[in-house]
Each structure stands twice: as C-alpha cells, then as structure tokens.
Amino acid sequence: MESNKIEQLLDKYFESETTLQEEAVLQDYFLNSKVAPHLKEYQALFEYFAKSKGDRYTKTIQLNNKKKNWKWMSIAASVVLLFSVYIGYQHNQNQQRAEAEIAFKKSQKAFELLSKNLNKRTTAFGYLGTYQKTTNKIFKKQ
C-alpha cells in the first residue's frame, strides 16, 4: 500500500511535478521507514540530499576588507622604497663630495711640497750658475 503511493510520487518526482511537501514525504519515507526492496536504488539519492543539507559554513565572515589593506600596504611600501632610494642617493652624493674634498686637499699638499722642493732646486741652480761664472773666469784667463 505504502510503497504503491511512494511509487506514484516517484513517477511524479522524476517528471518534476511534485510539490515541496510531496518531496518531503518521499524524503521521509526513504530516510525513516523500511524501504521496499525494489525501491532500494533510490534510497542513496535521498540520503545524499539529506546529508548535503548538513554541510555548514563554519568560518566566521569578516566584513572589513582585507584586500584593500593589501593595496594600501603596497602603496606604503613603494613610498618607503622610493624614499630610501632617495636618501641613499643623497648620502652617496655627500660621501663622494667629501672624498673629492679629501683628494683635493691631498693633491694640494702634494703640489705645495713639490713647489717648495722645486724652489730649493732653483736656489741650488743659482749656486751652480755662480760656480759656472767663476770657472769661466778662470778658464778665460788661461
């Protein structure tokens, strides 16, 4: 009797002419009563539907946007990078200038030293000149 009614409902079910109430009856039959042997193959279907209904979303939903934060983070990171590159460049420039100044001072010193010594030599040449004159005098007289 019972299975006869279920068969009719199943036929309607496969034509999708059942209402939600009738589908609930079918579900109840396949889950909670002794299923007739010739209807066994449909049991898995309704078991699956019932099981699927129990699938839940268990995580908490966040309403503040995470993605946007990433966007801002990347902008901030690029600004920091740009700034540090600028500072690094500036620093490098300063160092180069300092090095150049040191090199300039060193070479100035070297030139000074050179010119001093050069001056010494010219006085020495002076002596040499007088020496030459006197020797010339002597040789001329001979």
Add this chain to the structure above:
Amino acid sequence: MNQSEFLNLVMPFKDKVFRFSKRLLVSSEEAEDATQELYLKLWKNREKISAYKNVEAFAMTMTKNYCFDRLKSKQASNLSLVHSNYKEKGTSLDKKIELNDSVSIVHQLIANLPKQQRMIIQLRDIEQYEFEEIGKILDIKQTAVRVALSRARKTIKEQLIKQHNYGIK
C-alpha cells in the same frame, strides 16, 4: 543599515550560499572563499539591499555569477589542475571504485551533470526552493526549470539503476 541589522538579514542563508558555491566550485576552500567574498560584496552594497524584496534570491544570483567568474578566471583553472590530483571526499577515484558507498556515487553523478542542471538540483532537492524562486535566481522561466530538473533527475535515476544492477550481477 547597521551591522547587526545587516547580519540578521543575511546570515540565515550563509550555509545555502556556501553549499551552492561548493556545488559549482567543487572544493570546500574555494567555496569558503566565495562565501566570504559574497558577504563582503553584500556588506558594501548594504544600502541597496534593503530595496530588494527578496534578498536571499538576490544573494543566490550573486553567488552564481561570482562562481561563474571564478570558474572562468585563470586562477580557477590553475586550481582545477591541482584538483585533478586531489579531490574532495566522495569524488576521488578511490571512492568511485568503492561501489558500496552509494551516497558518494550520487555526489559523483550530480557532479557529472551540466552546470545548469547541477544548480537546479542543488536549489530544489537540497535547498528546497520553489520553482518560482529558482527561476528568479537563475533568471530563466519556471517551465525551463522544470524541464531541466526532470532531465537531471532522470539522468541520475538511470545511472543509479545501472549501478544497482551492476552491483547485483
């Protein structure tokens, strides 16, 4: 609309959104991301939401569109490559071989249906929406819903009978 009003309005169907996106995207992780993303979208559009008569149907339509986008995007195609090695419980090859696990066979049968039929089966047989609501969510006529649903159910039925007889023989 403040946060608690919003939550009261949209939280009751969060599991439906999750299951619907899982039906389309297959993996639980993808479905979780989709659900999160959808609620973010709803929250951003919270002022507009109150104008809708049926927020739930609207949210389901958004879910559908979002999942379609995901499936189309490159990212999702990369992910599907991953899923060829690893699949959800119930859809893996090992599980398919286990014929006695008939409930997971149903899962596989539904997964093999065309996308439209899969969605309709999900919305009707699992979420128990009226044909009118399904039509609204998927933006198709009620008669089209009925035809597709009947086709899907019959396909599953034939496959189930085949499997059943195979088990006996």
